[in-house]
Amino acid sequence: MGGLKPSPTIFRAYDVRGVYEKDIDEEIAYGIGRAFGVMVSGNVIVGRDVRRSGEKLVNALADGLTDSGVDVLIGGICTTPACYFGGRFFKTAGGVMVTASHNPPEWNGFKMFLADGETVSQGAGMEKIREMVINQSYGPRSPTKGRVEKVDLNHYYVNHLVKKFPSFEGVKMAADMSDGSACLVYPRIADQLKIKAILLNDNPDGYFRGHSPEPTEENISALKKTVVEQGLDFGVAFDGDADRAVFVDDKGRTLEGDIALAVLLKALDRKGLVIYDVNSSTALKEVAERHGFQTLEWKVGRAFIHRKVRELGAVIGGEKSNHLYFGELAGDDDAIYASLKMAQIIYSSKKPLSKHVDEIPKYPTTPIMVFDCPDETKFEAVEKIAEELEALGMKVSRLDGVKAYSENGWILVRASNTMPQIKMSAEARDVESLKKLKELGERLIKQATTSRL
Numbered sequence: 001m002g003g004l005k006p007s008p009t010i011f012r013a014y015d016v017r018g019v020y021e022k023d024i025d026e027e028i029a030y031g032i033g034r035a036f037g038v039m040v041s042g043n044v045i046v047g048r049d050v051r052r053s054g055e056k057l058v059n060a061l062a063d064g065l066t067d068s069g070v071d072v073l074i075g076g077i078c079t080t081p082a083c084y085f086g087g088r089f090f091k092t093a094g095g096v097m098v099t100a101s102h103n104p105p106e107w108n109g110f111k112m113f114l115a116d117g118e119t120v121s122q123g124a125g126m127e128k129i130r131e132m133v134i135n136q137s138y139g140p141r142s143p144t145k146g147r148v149e150k151v152d153l154n155h156y157y158v159n160h161l162v163k164k165f166p167s168f169e170g171v172k173m174a175a176d177m178s179d180g181s182a183c184l185v186y187p188r189i190a191d192q193l194k195i196k197a198i199l200l201n202d203n204p205d206g207y208f209r210g211h212s213p214e215p216t217e218e219n220i221s222a223l224k225k226t227v228v229e230q231g232l233d234f235g236v237a238f239d240g241d242a243d244r245a246v247f248v249d250d251k252g253r254t255l256e257g258d259i260a261l262a263v264l265l266k267a268l269d270r271k272g273l274v275i276y277d278v279n280s281s282t283a284l285k286e287v288a289e290r291h292g293f294q295t296l297e298w299k300v301g302r303a304f305i306h307r308k309v310r311e312l313g314a315v316i317g318g319e320k321s322n323h324l325y326f327g328e329l330a331g332d333d334d335a336i337y338a339s340l341k342m343a344q345i346i347y348s349s350k351k352p353l354s355k356h357v358d359e360i361p362k363y364p365t366t367p368i369m370v371f372d373c374p375d376e377t378k379f380e381a382v383e384k385i386a387e388e389l390e391a392l393g394m395k396v397s398r399l400d401g402v403k404a405y406s407e408n409g410w411i412l413v414r415a416s417n418t419m420p421q422i423k424m425s426a427e428a429r430d431v432e433s434l435k436k437l438k439e440l441g442e443r444l445i446k447q448a449t450t451s452r453l
Contacts, residue, residue, distance in 0.1 A: 003027030010109075011130040013417040014121045014303050017100055017109030020053040024108060026060035028133065032096075032110050033064020035132035037146075038139065039125060040114065042093030043071040047083035047153060049099040049181045049241045052206035053108045057098050061110070062148055065096075069142025075153030077204070079181040079242035080111060081334035082157040087113060088330060089156055099181075102214035102239040105207060117310065117330050121303035122417075154185050162192045165340050168347045169194040174230065174248075175339070176200040176223040176237035178213045186238070186336055195343055198226060213240025215322075217254060224252040233346045234353035236339040244322045245335035247342060249353035260338070261318035262287040263356045266349075267341040272315035272327070275308050277301075278400045278412055279320040279368065279425055283361040299400040301417050306331050320368070363409075364434040365427040369442075373422045373449045378415040381422060381448040385413050388444050408433035411441045422449065 003025045010018040016032060018024045036044070044065055048054035054077070062072045070093075075086050080097045087095040094114045100107035112120035112129070120126055132138045175190070175197050177183045183204040190197040200223055201210030211219040215237035227235040227248050235248035247255040247263075255263070258280035265274070265288060274288045277300045285295050293315070298308050302323060309317040309331035317325035323333040326341075346353060373381055386402035389411075394404040401414020401423075409428030416423055424441045428434035 006031065006133050008130060008134065011126055013126075013301060014119060015109050015111045016129075017103065017107065019106050020051075020057075020108045024057070026056055029057040029060035029098075029110070030064040031133040031136065031138075032129065033061040034068050034138040035064075035129045036094065036096060036112055036120075037065045037068025037070040038132065039120075039128065040070065040093040042115070043073060043090070043146075045073045045075055045083060045086040045090055045092045045095040045153070047075040047078040047080070047086065047095070047097050049080075049097075049101075050077055050179070050183075050204040050206045051100065051105060051108050054098050054206075057108055061096060061098065066146035066148060067141045068138065068146070069144055070146045072146060072148045074148060074150045076150070077181060077184055078153050078157065079185065079334075079336065081243055081329075081332055081336065082153055082181075082185065084113060084117065084332045084334075085157050085160060085329075086151070086153045087115065087117070089160070090151065097241070099241040101241050101243070102212070104212055117306075117332070119303045119306060124303065158185050158188050158192075161189055161337060161340065164337075165193055165344060167194045168343045171343050171347050172196045172230070172232045173343065174198040174200060174223055174226045174232055174235040176215065176220055176235070177202045177204075178215060178219075178238055178240055179203050179205070179208045179210050180213050180238060180240035180242060182238040182242040182336060186242075189336065189340070193340070193343075198230060198232070200226065208240075215239055215244070215246040220246060220248065220254065224248050224254070228252040234342060236335075236342070238335045242335045243333050245324060245338040246322050247353070249357050251354045253354070253357065255357065256281075257318050257320045257322035257324065258284045259357065259360060260322065260342075261316065261324060262360050263345065263353070264316065264324065264338065264341055265291055265293065266356065267344050268315050270315060273312055275305060275312070275314045275317035275325075277305060277319045278397075278403055278414070280318070281363060281365060281427055282410075283363060287360055297399065300414065302333065306333065363427050363429060364431045366425050366434065366438055369424045371422045371424065371445050371449060373415070373420060375420045377449075378420065378422055381445075382413055382415050384448045385444045388447075406433070406437065409437055411437045413441060413445065
C-alpha cells in the first residue's frame with residue numbers, strides 16, 4: 001500500500017479506530033472499503049461525523065467499496081444512530097459510519113454493520129476484515145465498479161423521529177451538543193416537537209472548541225449550571241456521534257446510564273425484558289421488577305447488549321456508560337431518541353426529572369476504577385482474582401470478568417475490551433460495606449498485576 005501500513009491494533013472490539021495520519025489514512029480507508037465490499041452483497045450506506053478528516057476518509061472508503069462492486073449511498077455528516085437508521089430505511093446490505101465517537105479531534109475510525117443490524121465486531125466479522133486489510137487479500141477489483149449516490153439522510157432521520165412523538169410544548173431543557181453531529185438534527189427535532197431547548201456547544205466545525213466530544217462530568221459543568229440557573233426540567237449531553245446520552249436532572253445531578261434506564265422504563269408502551277450490563281446498580285433490577293418487567297444482566301459493550309436485545313426481543317437495554325438500546329429501534333442505541341423519551345416522561349407526568357430520580361433506591365457505589373495491565377496478562381489476572389474471591393467463600397459469576405457477591409453488596413473486576421486495563425466497580429447496602437469491598441478489590445488487583453503471571 002502507498003500510505004500507512006495498517007497495524008493490527010487499530011482493529012478493536014467493536015470498530016476500527018486510530019489517530020488520523022498516524023494510525024489510519026486514506027489508503028487504510030480504501031482497504032477497509034475493499035474488505036467490507038467483499039463481505040457484503042448489495043449497496044452500503046456511509047455516514048460520517050464532523051471530524052475534519054472525515055470527508056477524505058469517506059471518499060477513500062467509497063472508492064474501496066465501489067472497486068469491490070458495491071453501490072454506495074453517501075449520507076453525509078450524521079449521527080451514528082442515523083446511519084443505522086439509514087441502513088434500514090434504504091434497505092442496504094450494510095453500512096459504515098466514519099467516526100471516532102468521543103475520542104479527541106485528531107482521531108477517526110470506522111463502525112461497520114450488516115443488513116440485519118449486526119455490528120462487525122470481535123467474533124462477528126472483525127477478524128475477517130483485519131486479515132483482508134493487513135494482507136490486502138480482498139482479491140482483484142470487480143469488473144463492474146459500483147455507483148455512488150448522495151442521499152439526504154438527515155431529512156429522513158428527522159422525519160422518522162418526529163413522527164414517533166406528539167408535541168411536547170411546555171417542556172424546558174438544555175442540550176449540550178459537544179460540537180458534534182447532533183448539531184445538524186437535534187435543533188430541528190426540538191423545534192418541530194415544540195421543546196424549548198437551550199443549546200450549548202452547537203458548532204459542528206470539527207475542532208470541538210467547547211470541550212472534547214466526551215460528555216464527562218467536567219465537560220458538562222456548563223450544562224448542569226444552565227439547567228439549575230434557568231429552572232429547566234432536565235438537560236442532556238450528547239457525545240460526538242450522538243449514540244450516548246448523559247442526562248442531568250433539574251437539581252444539576254448527573255444520571256449514570258443505569259439510573260437513566262430505570263427512569264425511562266416509565267416511557268415504554270409495553271412490559272417485557274430489560275437487559276443491562278454487569279456494572280449496573282441493583283436498584284435498576286429492583287425498579288424494573290417492581291414495574292412488572294423481566295430482567296437479564298449481560299456483558300459490557302455495544303456488540304453484546306445490542307445483540308442480546310435483538311436476540312431476545314427485549315423492550316429496552318442499557319449500559320452504565322450511557323448507551324441506551326430500544327427494542328422499537330431494532331435494538332439500536334440512539335441518544336436523541338433517548339432524550340425524546342425522557343421529554344415524554346416530563347411532559348406526561350408534569351414533574352421535573354428529579355422527582356423521578358428520587359423514586360429510585362440509592363446504594364453507595366464506586367465509580368468505575370481503572371488499573372493499567374498489559375493486554376497479554378489482563379485476562380489471566382482477572383481469573384486469578386476470581387479464584388481468590390471464591391477462596392474467600394463469595395458467590396462468583398464469570399459472565400463478564402468476575403462479579404463476586406457478599407451479603408451486603410458486590411464487586412466487579414473485568415478486563416477492558418479495548419484497552420490494556422483492568423476495571424473495577426463495587427456497590428453495597430451501606431458505606432462501610434462498600435469501603436471493605438473496594439479495599440478488597442484494590443488489594444487483589446494489585447497482587448494479580450504485580451506478581452509474575
